[in-house]
Amino acid sequence: MINKLIVGNWKMNGNLSLVDEFSQTLDARVILGIPSVFIAYAHLKNPTMQIAAQDCSVYADFGAHTGEISAEMLSQVGCKYVIIGHSERRQTSNFDNQQNVFAKLQNVVKTGMTAIICIDESYPALVDNQTKEFLKTNLDKVCIAYEPLSAIGTGKVPSLKDISETLSKIKNTYFGVKTLYGGSVNVSNAKEILSVELVDGVLIGGASLKLSELNEIARLS
Ligand code: PGA
Numbered sequence: 001m002i003n004k005l006i007v008g009n010w011k012m013n014g015n016l017s018l019v020d021e022f023s024q025t026l027d028a029r030v031i032l033g034i035p036s037v038f039i040a041y042a043h044l045k046n047p048t049m050q051i052a053a054q055d056c057s058v059y060a061d062f063g064a065h066t067g068e069i070s071a072e073m074l075s076q077v078g079c080k081y082v083i084i085g086h087s088e089r090r091q092t093s094n095f096d097n098q099q100n101v102f103a104k105l106q107n108v109v110k111t112g113m114t115a116i117i118c119i120d121e122s123y124p125a126l127v128d129n130q131t132k133e134f135l136k137t138n139l140d141k142v143c144i145a146y147e148p149l150s151a152i153g154t155g156k157v158p159s160l161k162d163i164s165e166t167l168s169k170i171k172n173t174y175f176g177v178k179t180l181y182g183g184s185v186n187v188s189n190a191k192e193i194l195s196v197e198l199v200d201g202v203l204i205g206g207a208s209l210k211l212s213e214l215n216e217i218a219r220l221s
Contacts, residue, residue: 004194004221005143005180005201007052007116008208009033009083016041022211023049027218031081032208036069043078052081052116055089055096058103060110071107082108083203085126086118087149098128105134109141116180116203118145123170135174143178144170145203151183153206158183160196167198187213191220 006029019038023045026032033052034042042051057068071082085101096104101117108115119126123146135142146166151157158166167179181193182203193199201221207213 006218006221007031007203009205027215029218033083039079040077051079053079054083056082058100060107071111075111081114083116087120102131109138114141116143116145118147120149145180145182147182155184164196187216190217
């Protein structure tokens, strides 16, 4: 089990003291998705920390886009990965439609960062043709995180067979792209999930707020 990606997603949680704590002793293998306001601070505290943003703007250039944060800006403050199209953003704000996810994907890759595109059970409908074409030539800069809606924050993880079958379909459809599994991953189930051959890594929500758990999961990778 070498080189599996361990990605945390704090969502809208955490504060500066938690960033301080994580920046001191987080396992270097973890990629940590923190609220964008904390990224510059975390990077200054620990420049080697692998930081992800949880979203970026659809707009590529600087300009009159109040409240937006561009991929370029995230990159400048030390971010290396950007999660895009998370189901919480696709559903609640309905802002991450296919067109916007595609724009964000291009912006992220253009800056040299890696995009983590989240999809759920309805994934063929979530990836349009232009995204698929783009994936073909940018496989080293993109991962797809499969996060079934039924598993996010519920404690209900699909069977390992189901995970493996779905990731196999995703890899076959999208040119062997790196695939992560996400949804109720924690310290008790991470070992068996990471043992699935097609699982190239995990995306962890709730459990990523607990430093000791996250470090323990990282040691399994
Ligand atoms: P969870 O969230 O681990 O709390 O289920 C996963 C996610 O939404 O990325």
